[in-house]
Amino acid sequence: NLGNALYASADVEGAFVTNHQAWQVARNTSRWFEEITISQQAEWYLAQGNLGTAIEILRRAQVQIDEISNAAFSGYKSQLIPLTIIQILIAQKQYSKALKLTRLFLDEFENKKIGYYIIRLLTWQALVYHGLRQPDQALASLERALTLAAPEGYVRTFIKPQPGLINLLRQAHTARIMPDYIEKLLATFEHEVRSQSIEMGPTHGLVEPL
Numbered sequence: 444n445l446g447n448a449l450y451a452s453a454d455v456e457g458a459f460v461t462n463h464q465a466w467q468v469a470r471n472t473s474r475w476f477e478e479i480t481i482s483q484q485a486e487w488y489l490a491q492g493n494l495g496t497a498i499e500i501l502r503r504a505q506v507q508i509d510e511i512s513n514a515a516f517s518g519y520k521s522q523l524i525p526l527t528i529i530q531i532l533i534a535q536k537q538y539s540k541a542l543k544l545t546r547l548f549l550d551e552f553e554n555k556k557i558g559y560y561i562i563r564l565l566t567w568q569a570l571v572y573h574g575l576r577q578p579d580q581a582l583a584s585l586e587r588a589l590t591l592a593a594p595e596g597y598v599r600t601f602i603k604p605q606p607g608l609i610n611l612l613r614q615a616h617t618a619r620i621m622p623d624y625i626e627k628l629l630a631t632f633e634h635e636v637r638s639q640s641i642e643m644g645p646t647h648g649l650v651e652p653l
Contacts, residue, residue, distance in 0.1 A: 450487060451599065458487065475520035481506070482523035486530065490603065494534045501527070508532075522548070526560065529567055538574040545571060562588050562600055570607055578614070585611055586620050593624045602632040 446465065450458035462484050469476035481504045488497035501508055501524075508528050519525065525548060532541035545568040552560045565588035572581035592600060601608060609632060616625040 446483065455487070455491075459484070462487075478504075478519060478521035478524050482521065482527040485527050489527075489530050489534055494531070497527075497531060497534075501531070522560075526563070529564075533567060533570055533574070536574060538571045542568065542571045542575070558591060558595075562592050562597060565591070566601065566608060569611055573607060573611055581611060582615055582618060582620060585615050589615070589621045589624055593621065598628060598631055601628050602635070 446458045446461040449455075449461060462480055466477060466480040466484075469480055481500060485497040485500045488494075488500065498508065506519075506524055506528070508531055525544065529541050529544045529548075532538075532544065545564050549561065549564050549568070552564065565584050569581045569585035569588065572578075572584060588601075601612065609629070612625050612628060616622055616629070
């Protein structure tokens with residue numbers, strides 16, 4: 444949780460250090476917690492656009508990213524591992540495989556009524572349909588996610604994942620899907636982009652990309 448808080452506040456280095464400390468404890472005490480730390484680290488690399496390192500993290504942890512059946516996931520203690528695999532498949536543009544997984548786990552989480560993961564899965568499903576060039580289905584999945592998220596005021600779930608989601612939000616706004624909520628999300632996204640630009644100043648790029 445501390446790692447998540449640090450990452451959300453832009454202390455990326457501190458987040459990874461904290462996650463590594465958590466992993467060192469977890470690998471000697473709990474496979475469930477160990478899988479959570481592995482999944483979190485892979486997701487952060489994905490958020491930075493570092494797909495290769497995210498895949499390497501999972502492979503080192505002996506996670507089989509090519510197996511996409513219920514039986515293949517039954518050996519994992521944490522459901523975060525298959526959710527991370529969905530994000531990797533989207534980043535690889537393996538949309539058909541990702542769609543199969545989103546449907547599989549949507550059914551599971553809807554039966555368990557786990558709202559947070561349902562919202563995340565629906566946003567990924569919207570991206571998958573967009574990648575498959577099925578705009579109506581993409582907007583329908585996004586509308587379902589927004590409808591569930593609006594009462595709780597979700598923001599980061601929509602403005603921090605895959606970059607294409609911002610474009611989908613703009614399309615949904617044009618289609619008059621929950622315009623007030625989407626305006627709030629887009630305003631927050633644009634504010635963060637401006638803030639990052641100001642913080643970086645007139646540099647010509649980082650010496651070593653994060």
